[in-house]
Amino acid sequence: MDDPRKDRSDGKVQYGPLSEALGFLLRLGQLKSFAGFFRSFEAEDIRPGELTVLMVLHENPGIRQGMLAKALSIKRAHMTKMVRQMEDEGLILRRVPEDDKRAMELWLTEAGEARVAVLAPILAEHESGGAAGLSVTETAELKRLLRKMLNIRNGASG
Amino acid sequence: MDDPRKDRSDGKVQYGPLSEALGFLLRLGQLKSFAGFFRSFEAEDIRPGELTVLMVLHENPGIRQGMLAKALSIKRAHMTKMVRQMEDEGLILRRVPEDDKRAMELWLTEAGEARVAVLAPILAEHESGGAAGLSVTETAELKRLLRKMLNIRNGASG
DNA sequence: TCGTTATTGTTTCCCAGTAGACAATTTTTT
DNA sequence: AAAAAATTGTCTACTGGGAAACAATAACGA
Numbered sequence: 068m069d070d071p072r073k074d075r076s077d078g079k080v081q082y083g084p085l086s087e088a089l090g091f092l093l094r095l096g097q098l099k100s101f102a103g104f105f106r107s108f109e110a111e112d113i114r115p116g117e118l119t120v121l122m123v124l125h126e127n128p129g130i131r132q133g134m135l136a137k138a139l140s141i142k143r144a145h146m147t148k149m150v151r152q153m154e155d156e157g158l159i160l161r162r163v164p165e166d167d168k169r170a171m172e173l174w175l176t177e178a179g180e181a182r183v184a185v186l187a188p189i190l191a192e193h194e195s196g197g198a199a200g201l202s203v204t205e206t207a208e209l210k211r212l213l214r215k216m217l218n219i220r221n222g223a224s225g
Numbered sequence: 226m227d228d229p230r231k232d233r234s235d236g237k238v239q240y241g242p243l244s245e246a247l248g249f250l251l252r253l254g255q256l257k258s259f260a261g262f263f264r265s266f267e268a269e270d271i272r273p274g275e276l277t278v279l280m281v282l283h284e285n286p287g288i289r290q291g292m293l294a295k296a297l298s299i300k301r302a303h304m305t306k307m308v309r310q311m312e313d314e315g316l317i318l319r320r321v322p323e324d325d326k327r328a329m330e331l332w333l334t335e336a337g338e339a340r341v342a343v344l345a346p347i348l349a350e351h352e353s354g355g356a357a358g359l360s361v362t363e364t365a366e367l368k369r370l371l372r373k374m375l376n377i378r379n380g381a382s383g
Numbered sequence: 384t385c386g387t388t389a390t391t392g393t394t395t396c397c398c399a400g401t402a403g404a405c406a407a408t409t410t411t412t413t
Numbered sequence: 414a415a416a417a418a419a420t421t422g423t424c425t426a427c428t429g430g431g432a433a434a435c436a437a438t439a440a441c442g443a
Contacts, residue, residue: 080296081285085280088352090259132421147422217257326438327392329392
């Protein structure tokens with residue numbers, strides 16, 4: 068049992084260099100985090116992407132569709148489908164601005180704002196504790212490093 | 226300009242509570258990290274999932290297909306497609322073990338091991354520096370926190 | 384031992400998301 | 414002013430990946 072690579076008796080897997088691969092760790096972390104998301108929002112029939120669109124629209128009323136897509140790293144083609152469906156659901160208003168007839172400005176409807184009012188507290192509650200396996204302090208540090216990596220400033224506590 | 230929500234003049238987007246949402250940050254981080262991956266492995270025609278399969282097979286020869294899927298958080302249905310393709314490419318050997326005729330043991334072929342020998346140094350080089358926007362120390366701390374969150378021990382430095 | 388339940392990989396069908404081309408505009412260049 | 418280039422949203426076609434049902438086998442219980 069000198070070589071741990073041969074000890075698979077307990078069903079544990081050796082990750083080797085992957086345990087140092089940031090992309091791999093981020094992918095697993097995201098999957099784990101999303102599982103928690105669906106648990107917290109179980110009663111609300113919403114998906115992560117929709118929530119992010121609603122939140123950003125709430126913070127940036129009238130934002131251009133392309134800028135929204137860029138901010139969320141969602142491809143424009145997919146964003147089109149997404150916001151159109153949300154428009155059909157009555158959550159979003161889409162309008163062509165006067166000064167640029169190619170573009171599309173997005174606004175939350177009353178129903179959209181109401182939806183945000185319901186979802187935001189659930190999100191806050193969901194994020195209040197530490198991530199599974201981490202203390203609150205460690206979770207805060209993890210978020211801080213991710214924000215720095217992404218060049219996103221913390222706009223929640225300010 | 227008292228309310229930053231109305232200052233979109235510079236094209237910046239207000240993330241609001243999302244800047245505190247771990248799942249959102251992890252998703253953006255993963256996308257950014259994967260972009261770096263494809264840059265580093267540009268010449269090798271490989272995708273992240275395939276690389277992880279190769280690395281885990283190298284570390285755990287003869288592992289069961291289902292356990293591999295679980296370790297990488299890839300659904301069994303998808304893993305089937307993946308490993309079959311890699312089998313067709315001559316990288317993987319699949320064998321039904323004597324003691325369980327439902328199962329499938331996976332091994333790297335000579336070509337598979339050769340592929341690992343080529344890819345591993347590229348991965349090491351790719352991971353050696355800090356992530357974009359972070360120092361080496363900060364990157365190491367980020368990885369450490371992710372490993373703790375995922376309950377993965379660091380098997381690369383040991 | 385026989386019937387029931389759980390596991391393992393596979394198949395089929397479906398959906399989220401992407402790539403690339405496109406039309407309509409706007410911006411820039413000459 | 415005209416032409417060329419860039420931007421913006423959309424469309425079509427494609428791919429990665431998941432859900433659910435399935436067959437084969439193994440494990441378990443009466």
